[in-house]
Amino acid sequence: MSERETRTAGASAPSAEALQKLAGRHQAGYRSVGTMAYDILRDAILDGTLAPGQKLRQETLAETIGVSRLPVRSALIQLEADGLVEFHARRGAVVKALSAEQAREVYDIRVLLEIDALRHSMDEMTPERIARLRELGRTADAEEEGADFVDARTQFYAELYGAAARPVHWEMIEQLRLKVGRYVLGWRLVGGGEHGHSHEELVAAVEAGDADAAAEVLRSHLTGVRDAVLAMLSAEGGAAAR
Amino acid sequence: MSERETRTAGASAPSAEALQKLAGRHQAGYRSVGTMAYDILRDAILDGTLAPGQKLRQETLAETIGVSRLPVRSALIQLEADGLVEFHARRGAVVKALSAEQAREVYDIRVLLEIDALRHSMDEMTPERIARLRELGRTADAEEEGADFVDARTQFYAELYGAAARPVHWEMIEQLRLKVGRYVLGWRLVGGGEHGHSHEELVAAVEAGDADAAAEVLRSHLTGVRDAVLAMLSAEGGAAAR
DNA sequence: TTCCGAAATCTTGGATCCAATTTGCGTGCC
């Protein structure tokens, strides 16, 4: 039952098992099946289960995660808006790849936006928020696996940038982080994590009220990650950048 | 046929005629009905046909623009991703309003992003692009009505910022412009257009190669529009900002 | 043997149909 399927299922079969495992983690009580499908597919793209260039057949995805094609279509539309998948007219959807140039753009803009967000946020900093930041940074460093790793760090930066006070600004930052999330994950698996201490370093600068120092820590962290991502994308060659 | 309908159709009837007119302009050959519905509804929100706070009943919209409910749902999902509408679980969708604080955020970020885009673009400026900019600026100034007015200006800025060379950067800028597009339109209708000359002023600075001057023109233009939008939002009070 | 064309199959996109949930109204009780 598995020797002939290789040809039939083409590029979509290899991820079936892993995708089902992801679907299992999301089986909890969702209000709508569409949002569940969105979360499953988004996580699948972020952790590499659905690789860039992968062709996304609606029916295959639908029966893999156990729903109809309709919520899958809803999810794909949302993912297209996020820039994670790409629709080719009547020819279906594929997981969008980020070129090296686009990744560089993302990090250039992130430096701009995140430093600005940090400065705004530091104007409204409180001891309570500092304490909360330390706590979130610790749990973020503790998390190791795919999607949870991203979630924990997201919470840290949401607090750091004052997401609640500047929702639009934070929304933009999140979109950019989403675009490069999978490459950071891939890089982390390959290159190891010597960046773990930047959380504490950042919090220390914020606590000291030194905006320039905090901005510099942030900038060097982002450019460091950027260079690592770019190196990985160059190493993989045109395959992922197609 | 119009005296009793006011109560029956509630908040959605007043826009029916105008919406149908918009639908007529988009009746051209679309590949998918979903994208057509998206364009129609997006334009309707941008030009105020669908006002902020407006409740969007899927069936009403569907029969007004002459399609089924399914492509309307697709369009609404996309519009939610754009931040133009808001889904309330099982209770339907409404046109999202922008608070004054959020509008301020949008313009703050736009200053950051657009000045940076302009500087990058000026590094790759050519006489051909200058000429094209002049042409686009002229046609943009000529356009007066709703959606076309936005389109023409979008083309101008796409060329100014080198959208082709920096697609991610441009995508971010477009998202932000989309969020405030309707308020600019509203402000323009109210306040008149003393901002028309900024196109030529901008092109002149770009042609001279003076990045700082061009950035300053852009910044003052954006902050000027921002203040006008904020004034309008404050004047309307909590109605639009709810 | 290779290239072009046509037909068949597969896949996306749309419409109608059905179920589930929410909201509004009416009635009954306190």
Next chain:
DNA sequence: GGCACGCAAATTGGATCCAAGATTTCGGAA
């Protein structure tokens, strides 16, 4: 007379069904 509970109607969300288009394969001809 007011509030609460329950029922009914309407609207959203999901599934199955149908049509349109694209791709691939097979066959024929050069």
